[in-house]
Amino acid sequence: MSVNQIVVDKQQQPSTQSGVDVLIVSGRSGSGKTSVLNILQDLGYYVIDNMPLSLLPAAADKLTADGGIDKLALGVDIRTLQVDSANFKKIHAQLVTTYGPDRVRIIYVTAQEPVLVARYSATRRVHPLMVMESYDIKNLPSAIRKETETLRPIYNKANIIIDTTTLNIHQLKDQVREYVGIDNKITVNFLSFGFKYGVPIDADFVFDVRILPNPHWEPQLRVKTGRDSEIIEFFEAFPEVNEMQNDLYQFLSRWLPDFLHNNRHTVTVAIGCTGGKHRSVFITEQLAAQLSEVLPSELEVKVKHREKAHWGN
Helix, strand or coil: CCHHHHHCCCCCCCCCCCEEEEEEEEECCCHHHHEEEEHHHHHEEEEEEECCCCHHHHHHHHHHHCCCCCEEECCHHHHHHHHHHHHHHHHHHHHHHHHHHCCCEEEECCCHHHHHHHHHHCEEEEEEHHHHCCCCCCCCCHHHHHHHHHHHHHHHCCCEEECCCCCCCCHHHHHHHHHHHEEEEEEEEEEEHHHCCCCCCCCCCCEECCCCCCCCHCCCCHHHCCHHHHHHHHHCCCCHHHHHHHHHHHHHHHHHHHHHCCCCCCCEEEEECCCCHHHHHHHHHHHHHHHHHHHHCEEEEEEEEEEECCCCC
């Protein structure tokens, strides 16, 4: 593993005691601080970015005491420090006193200078210090070095330093998630639907099972659904139903686990027939039951039948 991919833990991991978890996220502009905050928000943290340092303790107290929030992520960057940088040590100490030394942690995000320069060139954005008149900085390398110097008090107190030089967003998410101690969970939604009511626009996979035998044409079966024993017995008489089900099972059992490393929170597998009552419902129920037995525990299988309101028709 490259040194740039290693998360350096400078203090012990947090205890498992209950309480408020406060993360201060800071680092060099362009290194991925905003990405880390977005990841933490996806992991259930309430994110506050660029609030003046002097207001952070009161805001945190209000949110945790009155709002019932127990996971806070506070973004602090050079724009915040430019206003009251001398207060960081005092504000940090105040948060530690309120929530405990093992409940207030600092994540510092950085990257090598040539990479930061390349990122700014690619996005054509201006470094924050270059638009602050008080600094009078005219070029990007000087701004990066001045920012590094200004952020030194935060860097020195950081619990963890993440160098994003060689990390992609998925690797960054994995490192942040592992550090905060939150398991990677993905909900796999199995959705049956009827093509005559439209294809789900939010589906990641869409499978068409209209080629299978249709119980709709059996008068005594028309009122049943794919969950009823009569319909299950009907499909058991056709080998092609089992063959298609097995093909879908093999495909999904092979590829769904890979989504755990794809920066996702949900995956929707949509299975459609004409009306969304018999074939799609049967295949959806069967696949969900099979896959829930073999997929990793981090993949939570859920079932929904979109056309349930039409089943009485």
